[in-house]
Every structure is written in C-alpha cells, then in structure tokens.
Amino acid sequence: MKKFLKPLEPLLDKGLNAAESFIHTHRKVNFFFGAVFEAFDGLIRNPKETAQSPPFIRHNYDVKRFMGAVLVALVCGWVLPAIYLYGWQCVVPKLIVSFIAGVFIADFLWVIIAREEHIAEGGFVTCLFIPAILPPQAPLWLIGLGAALAIIFRNILGGVGNNLVNPALFSRLFLTICFPAFLVTGYQMPLIGTQGIHTVPQGLDAVTHATPFTAFKTSGEVASYLSLLLGTTTGSLGETCRLALILAGLWLMKVKVANWRVPVSYLGSVFIFSIFFSLILGKAVAPPFFQLLSGGLILGAFFMATDPITTTYNQTAKWIFGAGCGFITVLIRDFTTLPEGVMYAILLMNLLAIPIQSLMVKIRYRL
Amino acid sequence: MKKVTMGFKGGFHLLDAYPLPFCTIIDEISADGTPGQFQFPVIGQKVEHVVVNLCPTEPWTLPNWVILKHKTGVFLSMLKEIKTSYFSDARFHLAINEKEDRAVEDAMNFASAEDWIEVAPLCAKYPQDDPVILTQVLLGMDVNFGQDIKSLGILVVDAQTVSAMHEQGIMKKVVNSRYIVLSGTGLRENEIIRAELGTSVEKILKNKIKDASACRVFVNGPLRGKEISDFSLKIDWSVNNIVVLEEKNRKILFPMFKADELAFTTSLLGELRRCVYCNFCDDICPVALEPALYYHSYIRGEKHKARLYHMEKCIECGLCSFICPSKLELLKVIRACKALDKHE
Numbered sequence: 001m002k003k004f005l006k007p008l009e010p011l012l013d014k015g016l017n018a019a020e021s022f023i024h025t026h027r028k029v030n031f032f033f034g035a036v037f038e039a040f041d042g043l044i045r046n047p048k049e050t051a052q053s054p055p056f057i058r059h060n061y062d063v064k065r066f067m068g069a070v071l072v073a074l075v076c077g078w079v080l081p082a083i084y085l086y087g088w089q090c091v092v093p094k095l096i097v098s099f100i101a102g103v104f105i106a107d108f109l110w111v112i113i114a115r116e117e118h119i120a121e122g123g124f125v126t127c128l129f130i131p132a133i134l135p136p137q138a139p140l141w142l143i144g145l146g147a148a149l150a151i152i153f154r155n156i157l158g159g160v161g162n163n164l165v166n167p168a169l170f171s172r173l174f175l176t177i178c179f180p181a182f183l184v185t186g187y188q189m190p191l192i193g194t195q196g197i198h199t200v201p202q203g204l205d206a207v208t209h210a211t212p213f214t215a216f217k218t219s220g221e222v223a224s225y226l227s228l229l230l231g232t233t234t235g236s237l238g239e240t241c242r243l244a245l246i247l248a249g250l251w252l253m254k255v256k257v258a259n260w261r262v263p264v265s266y267l268g269s270v271f272i273f274s275i276f277f278s279l280i281l282g283k284a285v286a287p288p289f290f291q292l293l294s295g296g297l298i299l300g301a302f303f304m305a306t307d308p309i310t311t312t313y314n315q316t317a318k319w320i321f322g323a324g325c326g327f328i329t330v331l332i333r334d335f336t337t338l339p340e341g342v343m344y345a346i347l348l349m350n351l352l353a354i355p356i357q358s359l360m361v362k363i364r365y366r367l
Numbered sequence: 368m369k370k371v372t373m374g375f376k377g378g379f380h381l382l383d384a385y386p387l388p389f390c391t392i393i394d395e396i397s398a399d400g401t402p403g404q405f406q407f408p409v410i411g412q413k414v415e416h417v418v419v420n421l422c423p424t425e426p427w428t429l430p431n432w433v434i435l436k437h438k439t440g441v442f443l444s445m446l447k448e449i450k451t452s453y454f455s456d457a458r459f460h461l462a463i464n465e466k467e468d469r470a471v472e473d474a475m476n477f478a479s480a481e482d483w484i485e486v487a488p489l490c491a492k493y494p495q496d497d498p499v500i501l502t503q504v505l506l507g508m509d510v511n512f513g514q515d516i517k518s519l520g521i522l523v524v525d526a527q528t529v530s531a532m533h534e535q536g537i538m539k540k541v542v543n544s545r546y547i548v549l550s551g552t553g554l555r556e557n558e559i560i561r562a563e564l565g566t567s568v569e570k571i572l573k574n575k576i577k578d579a580s581a582c583r584v585f586v587n588g589p590l591r592g593k594e595i596s597d598f599s600l601k602i603d604w605s606v607n608n609i610v611v612l613e614e615k616n617r618k619i620l621f622p623m624f625k626a627d628e629l630a631f632t633t634s635l636l637g638e639l640r641r642c643v644y645c646n647f648c649d650d651i652c653p654v655a656l657e658p659a660l661y662y663h664s665y666i667r668g669e670k671h672k673a674r675l676y677h678m679e680k681c682i683e684c685g686l687c688s689f690i691c692p693s694k695l696e697l698l699k700v701i702r703a704c705k706a707l708d709k710h711e
Contacts, residue, residue, distance in 0.1 A: 046622035050633040053699040055685035056589035062637025063692050161641030308644045
C-alpha cells in the first residue's frame, strides 16, 4: 500500500493544493463545495496547524481515530453478523440508503445552508446505528427518513459535541411515534435463506414473528439463552447477535473509546433490579438472564449509552447514569405494555445527565 | 526497605512513547567569554528533607548513566560526604527509576546500612519527577504548584546538581560547565554535550540543525519548557536540555501511514474539534482534576467559575493538552484562568 502510493503522492498533493486555492479564491464555489472538499481533504491529509502554546508535542490520537474505532466496532458487532443472519440483500441497501440520506444529503445540505460546521465522520456513526435499531423488514424509505432526521436533529442542536440526546435513538423515537406499524411488526426469523433483490425496496416479504420479549409478554415463553446469544431469534437488524456485540463492546472498552463504567453499571443494574422484581413478583416478570440477553439491551449498553457526548462527563456520575438506565429499562419492560424499554431509558437518562453532572460537580467541589 | 508504589493515578509513559537513543561520546563546548559558575542551591537555610531525583521521566532529559557511570555506590558515597558536611540533620530520599535494576539494588544495599537515607524505586511515568508529585509521594506532604518548597525545608536536586555540589563543596574545584542533552527531529543526531555556563544556544546548535527555517527550539523540553526564538540566549545551570523539533506546518498526505515521520514534531496531529467529553484528560491527569470543566467554563466566559474546580492543584504538566483528541488548548486555558489572580 505504502509503496503503491509513493509515486502518486506528489501528484495528488499538488492537485489537492491547486483545488484548495481554487476553492478559496472563488466565493461561489467555496459556498457549495468548500465543506465537501474540506471533509475529503481532512480524510487523507493531516491539517497544517502546529502547536502554538505548550505542550509543543501532541499525542497521535484525534477524534477521527476515536470515531473510526466506533465504526470498526459497529461493523464487526452488527453489520457482519447481520449479513450472515439476514443476507446481504437485506443489510447492504439499508446501509447505502442510510449513508446517502443522512451524510450525503442531510449533512451536505445543512452545511451549505447553515455554513457553520464542516462535515465530519460522526454522521457515519449515527447513520450506521439507524438500520441496526429498526426491524429487518423496515422499508428503505423509513431508513432514509430516520437517518436524515437523526442528522438534522443533531445539527439543529449544534453538531457533534452539543448533542442533548443520542440522535439515532431520537430518530427512532420519532419513527415509533409516526409509523408505529412498521416498528411493531416486521421482525422476521433470521437464517431463512436470502430473498430476491426485487424485494429490497418494500422490505423482505417473509413471515413475521414476535420478538422474544413480545412472545414472553403474550405467552410467558422464554427463548433459549444460546439462541439469544448467537442471534438466531427475532429482533431488530443489529441487536440479535449479542455475542459479536459483546466482543466488539469489550474491545471498545479496552481501547478506552467506550467508558467501562456505563456498560458495567447499566447491565449490572438491569440484573440486580430484575432479580429484585423476580423475587417479589415471581414469574410475572422476565427472569434476569433473559432480561440481559433480550431486546436491544446489549447494543444499547455497549454502544448507545456509552456515547461520550450524551452521558455525564464526571466519572462517578457515569455510575449513576448507567444505574438509572438499568432501572428505567426494567421498569418499562416489567410494568408497561411497551415491548422494549432500552430506547426510552437511554433517552430519558440522556436528558437527566445534565442535572446529574451539575449535581456531582457541586458535591465534588463543594460549591 | 519498603517498596513505594507509584503515588498518583494517570500520567503517561513518555520514555516508552518517544525512545531517544543517545551517542555515548560527549563533546565539550566552551563559552566565548568567561564562563559562569555553579551556585550552591541553598545557603544559610535549614533543610529537613533532601530529595535526590534519579528518576527522569522525560526522554529528552539527562539520563542517569551520564552522571552515575553505572557506579551507584560511588555516587552514594559522594552523597554521604555532602550530607556530613552540609546537611547533617536532614533526611535524604532517593527517588530512583525502578527499571534500572542494578542501581536500585546497589542503592538498597547501601541504604540498609545507613539510617539517614530512604530509597524509593518509582515508576518512571511522566510527571513523576515533578517536585510537587515527588514531595507528595516521598514525603506525604501536600504542596501547591509554584510554591517555594525550599522555604518548607525541602530541597529537590537531580544527579548532576549532586555531583556539582560534591565537586565544588567537598573537592573545592570550580564547576563552570554542565551536561546538556540535545535531541529532537530537527537535529542531525541526538547527543549529549558538556558546555560551559554562559555559552550561547547558537554556538551549541551550530552545524547540528538539519534545516533552520523549519524547526523550533525548546529549552527544557517541549512539554514543560519554553520556546526560544532568540538564539543568543546564554545557558545557565537551569538548562538541562535543548529540544529541536521539526515544524511540519504544511499538509501531509496519508498521515495514517506516516506515524513515525510525524510523531516527534510540533504538528497537532489532528483537526481542532469540539470537546467530545471523551474523559481522556481526567484519566491522564496526575492530580485527578477534570480539565474539560475548565475548558467549558472558559468558553462560556466564566473564568472565575473555572477556578472553583480545584484549579490550584494543577501542576501544569500539560498532559491534558497533550492527550486531547480534539486538540484543545487546555493548558493555555488553565493558565489564562489562573492569571486572573494577578490582575485583581
């Protein structure tokens, strides 16, 4: 790779410099394509800024690598297993539509209209979440709408770094309210063979089944833990193969992109509260291990709740944040008619993160 | 002897991240005028604790072997002579890099027979050798950054100062030169020189810099030191090292394949972004502060509020700015907030 690129380098460098100076000298070109060029340039070239105040050397770790690690973990955690379980005809078009609608349409238009933030790789992370948290049979337009909504919502609040709540989850909440029919049904069994390409635009035309949690609520049937772990049960596209998600999440924690406190406290509190309610109410509520392995809990705990921007900054407060997520999840799962509570729990705790953070700061510094 | 474990969380292994090989041949450089002289660090003050720092944590500082010459016993007997003649009622604390096994062993054997010295093998993690951290770890005393610790009766000296004290105080020789470490990507090679005090930086760096137009010069390291643009500056005893770094102020294609080329330069190595609350700064902070809080207070215009978050504990090691993936100037923000005191 290195050797292959070597002769191209001076040529490419010269071309990029020429393009850059052209864009900066023509105002109208800059208006429409400045941000696009900047984003592309930022991907393959190091910026020219140097340290002007001490320390004069900096660590070789930037936000691009931070987000890149999340992307890698997501691809290994849900994209590859989902391709195996549901077929590439189901997964790949959804990803393409999500990226086009979210990053290449919503983000580009926003940059041109608002002129405030350049396009960054954070959009890819959000758009990679959208197909994962929707049912396998969600039509492509729903995915595109969700991705665009997520990006627009994030940008309205001020872009990456100013998110109030997780944009992907917010977009799913919006879709749940507007199009409940698509989100309640549409869960097909995995590994039933690949469908023809013509079924892609409308969603795959297969028999739908209840998710393990809905099945438990209607008939009290508990799915086998092994099938939940390996992903051979129904569920949203990206949440079924929990084993891969756990491994990818552990890797993210190891490289310190995801803070280990949040998944540990989230999963721990779900486990503890579900034991507590099981002891009191017996078989009326879901057993602890079933709670841990069903629904979007693993995906939510390792990837959604750990989103650093929407959790608290204080490390102690992260324990409270995770425990709160777990408590609300168990409450919604056990005592409401809703089929799943992870989304609501994380969104609610995202909002509560701000008061928790300021409270912890007050306690720690005795203000 | 009890083994003191590292007394602080966070920190960063700079020695592993930037391994700098040095040539063992030491050049001598003389000053143009009459050379300056070594000043004895304390005169007429009561000293209760002497901390001897044999645990340099920055790769560009003087390595121990230059002074010790792998003979720790000789160095320690020198220390004993200094103690009996000057600091007869002081306790000595020897902070030593735990990875230098032979030196640690020699020092332990020596200390087992003496009751005035304590040996503490320490992890050479930056900023372990900071005076504030050293007094905290070795003496268990809380001191503030910038406080005059000599007035508390604590003297922190490095190996070179000890040997100079011995030569001048015991052997009655004139000490007018010191070792200086020259390193960095802007130089042809890393080397150690012995320069007379009062030599100008220009003379020291003559014929050693690769490309004078594309490099920057730092005295006492790029992390804690100062940048100098005036090369006629004359060196004194406080100059331990000079680091010359390449200034990569142009765009570099495919930085992901050129980590080695970019590593030890002044490049920011990334785009300036917003804070993403990644917690890297408070994980690495050696004094358990939360630097991002200062940044957020600062950009909201509440500099006074920033100082409520225990800012006086900050030792200005610069690790928060060093690690920040968003490349925020956290140390600059902290200094700006601290400077408010002086105007009031």
